[in-house]
Amino acid sequence: MRIIRLIAVGLAFHVKSLTLSIFFLLTSVFMPLLVATVAYYMFKAGGKPGTLFYASLGASVYGIWSSTLFGSGGAIQWQRWQGTLEVLVSAPAPFVLVVLPLTLATSAIGVYSLVSTLLWGRLVFGIPFTIEHSLAFVVAVPATILGLGLLGLLFASTFVLYRHANALSNMLEWPVLLVTGMLVPLSLLPGWSHPIAWVLAPTWGVRAIREAALGGTPWPDVGITVALGAAYLALGVVCLRYFESAARKRATLSLT
Amino acid sequence: MSVEAEHDAGRVTAFARVFFVGGLIAYRGLFNWIRPSMYIPTMLIGPVFQILFFAYLGRYSGLEDDAFFVVGNAVQASAMSAVFAGTMTIANERNFQTLSPLLATPANRFALFMGRALPVIASGLLVSAWGFVMGRLLLHFHPPLASVPALALVTVVSVTSCTAFGLTIGSVGMRARDVFMSANIAYYLMWLLCGVNIPLDALPGWLSQIGRLLPLTHGIAAGREIAGGASLRSAGGLVWTELGIGAAWAAIAFTLVRWFEHEGRRRASLETY
Numbered sequence: 001m002r003i004i005r006l007i008a009v010g011l012a013f014h015v016k017s018l019t020l021s022i023f024f025l026l027t028s029v030f031m032p033l034l035v036a037t038v039a040y041y042m043f044k045a046g047g048k049p050g051t052l053f054y055a056s057l058g059a060s061v062y063g064i065w066s067s068t069l070f071g072s073g074g075a076i077q078w079q080r081w082q083g084t085l086e087v088l089v090s091a092p093a094p095f096v097l098v099v100l101p102l103t104l105a106t107s108a109i110g111v112y113s114l115v116s117t118l119l120w121g122r123l124v125f126g127i128p129f130t131i132e133h134s135l136a137f138v139v140a141v142p143a144t145i146l147g148l149g150l151l152g153l154l155f156a157s158t159f160v161l162y163r164h165a166n167a168l169s170n171m172l173e174w175p176v177l178l179v180t181g182m183l184v185p186l187s188l189l190p191g192w193s194h195p196i197a198w199v200l201a202p203t204w205g206v207r208a209i210r211e212a213a214l215g216g217t218p219w220p221d222v223g224i225t226v227a228l229g230a231a232y233l234a235l236g237v238v239c240l241r242y243f244e245s246a247a248r249k250r251a252t253l254s255l256t
Numbered sequence: 257m258s259v260e261a262e263h264d265a266g267r268v269t270a271f272a273r274v275f276f277v278g279g280l281i282a283y284r285g286l287f288n289w290i291r292p293s294m295y296i297p298t299m300l301i302g303p304v305f306q307i308l309f310f311a312y313l314g315r316y317s318g319l320e321d322d323a324f325f326v327v328g329n330a331v332q333a334s335a336m337s338a339v340f341a342g343t344m345t346i347a348n349e350r351n352f353q354t355l356s357p358l359l360a361t362p363a364n365r366f367a368l369f370m371g372r373a374l375p376v377i378a379s380g381l382l383v384s385a386w387g388f389v390m391g392r393l394l395l396h397f398h399p400p401l402a403s404v405p406a407l408a409l410v411t412v413v414s415v416t417s418c419t420a421f422g423l424t425i426g427s428v429g430m431r432a433r434d435v436f437m438s439a440n441i442a443y444y445l446m447w448l449l450c451g452v453n454i455p456l457d458a459l460p461g462w463l464s465q466i467g468r469l470l471p472l473t474h475g476i477a478a479g480r481e482i483a484g485g486a487s488l489r490s491a492g493g494l495v496w497t498e499l500g501i502g503a504a505w506a507a508i509a510f511t512l513v514r515w516f517e518h519e520g521r522r523r524a525s526l527e528t529y
Contacts, residue, residue, distance in 0.1 A: 046317035174305030
């Protein structure tokens, strides 16, 4: 019960805090809108207007990914800059339960991305908004947010040792956007990139959301997204323990 | 040598020292991403995947071939340096609380601030060149060998022009509270407005008009023509337009620097937020 309360209170606190951050509004609202707009014009000019809703959904998940990536990169870095990392690590609650609400919050505010991108497409480009499997869509969105939030936890745990985590965030944004098929179908990418896509939750999350919206079989994708999330959680806990211990031993925890 | 001539020579030496040495020191001190651990992932690896992403999106949309996206994104990637480094090398003076002592010096203001452009331009050229090389290695981008010098010249002009734009944003940082958000927005809007990924004639008229006033737009168009086999002479009009736009942005940047300095002194607000 205490664990649930800690996660719930932490999640609510961080969602409020991130909502007030202009940087996060930029990553979760402006960036997906821009990527969606570029994709709309590219598809229209390329003679593929039928794919605009497909692009909308992909750009929405990109927004969730983007805010999760920069959030998880910053989760440790901001605490370092503010001088609170050592305090949090030495708190009685397990450190993973302190970081988890933050990474979940960064993916949860990706809902702003979903809503704004779909509204933008509808209002500015007249893209019809029709959902084939409403129930599956309503389940697929939180499942994707959960999967990405737990992936964020795994990133954050590995960033404990690395002082320039934001550089890794800058670097990882594009490769994951490309290989997970958010806007470019996997079939167009080289075969060697497919196994990378398979172990990334955004691949299955965006498939689940698309299959629910456009018609198909979303439930297996929802299941894989959640299963991958569970694997990230297990790995994240192990990594966080190991890297936290290593950072304590090397006395590098608060070095910026 | 007369005393007056000696004074003139001294002024020129001081100007050159502040412009070149001061510019380099400012770049090293104020550009936060200069460490290899930041520079390589952010400025070199990130843009390669940006080029790959848009090239593959281009293939899927059926809009243009790889060369279109390699030229557009490799030139635009220089804006990573031009916009962010250009902004940091001016705006960080205020963040680091060094703006007041800097402006208390009698140093020539043009040399002081515009000298910071040179390292930024060099860095932008490195990023663009890297983008072109990776585009050549990873995608279907095979410009004629004879076009490389002209393509290099167009890239230099575009990067210079974009750096002037970056310095303009940086100069706003002498007054605005959070200029880095504006830098981010300006950088990313270039994807849409400067013909990087979408031909200007595919955009609504008002958006393409904005794009024509921004740096890179004409440089990218010239780069595409040259990479397609056209001569530098035939793309000359675009290159001169790019240069003119860069000069206009440089003039705006310098005017804003002087204006914000004057206003900051008058209102005692140089380092207040």
